[in-house]
Amino acid sequence: MYFIRGYAKIFDMLKIYIYGEPILRKKAKPISVVGEEISGLLEQMLEAMYQGKGIGLAAPQVGQDLRLIVVDVGSGPLKLCNPKILKKHGSGCMEEGCLSLPDLIVNVRRAKKVEVEALNEHNQLIKIVADDLLARAIQHEIDHLEGKLLVDYLPWYKRWLAKRRLLKIRRNIN
Numbered sequence: 499m500y501f502i503r504g505y506a507k508i509f510d511m512l513k514i515y516i517y518g519e520p521i522l523r524k525k526a527k528p529i530s531v532v533g534e535e536i537s538g539l540l541e542q543m544l545e546a547m548y549q550g551k552g553i554g555l556a557a558p559q560v561g562q563d564l565r566l567i568v569v570d571v572g573s574g575p576l577k578l579c580n581p582k583i584l585k586k587h588g589s590g591c592m593e594e595g596c597l598s599l600p601d602l603i604v605n606v607r608r609a610k611k612v613e614v615e616a617l618n619e620h621n622q623l624i625k626i627v628a629d630d631l632l633a634r635a636i637q638h639e640i641d642h643l644e645g646k647l648l649v650d651y652l653p654w655y656k657r658w659l660a661k662r663r664l665l666k667i668r669r670n671i672n
């Protein structure tokens with residue numbers, strides 16, 4: 499998820515996949531244990547997210563079929579494995595962007611506050627309560643783990659136009 503317009507780039511370590519890549523539509527697989535390999539991947543994902551000026555990134559966006567997300571809305575990095583929303587409170591609309599969907603801004607209604615359970619990078623089960631932008635970023639990234647993308651929140655005619663444009667962008671990048 500990001501709020502600054504711009505094309506996703508090819509990074510030294512991790513490539514950010516653009517709309518049209520089948521993995522972005524897959525339901526990602528849960529992690530059994532968070533070991534060195536996973537915590538290394540989480541660190542690389544954070545780096546890719548910062549380079550892309552994003553505030554969140556999910557593993558399928560870097561071609562990994564795993565339930566991992568990283569988020570930083572300015573209050574420090576969060577690395578979550580197998581994140582699960584336990585409770586939602588309130589709702590509100592806000593415009594969102596996505597590193598995998600260049601130049602697309604979509605107004606999305608989401609819960610204002612969420613309670614989330616996840617494994618952290620040390621394989622400990624943690625519970626967090628997030629609100630406002632952090633809650634929104636976490637919900638956006640969890641959508642990715644279900645294969646759900648911002649375009650899905652658009653009415654059908656806008657969705658059709660956006661998909662056509664995104665596939666053209668991907669053709670030009672590849």
Ligand code: ZN
Nearest residue numbers: 499596597598
């Ligand atoms: Zn996204």
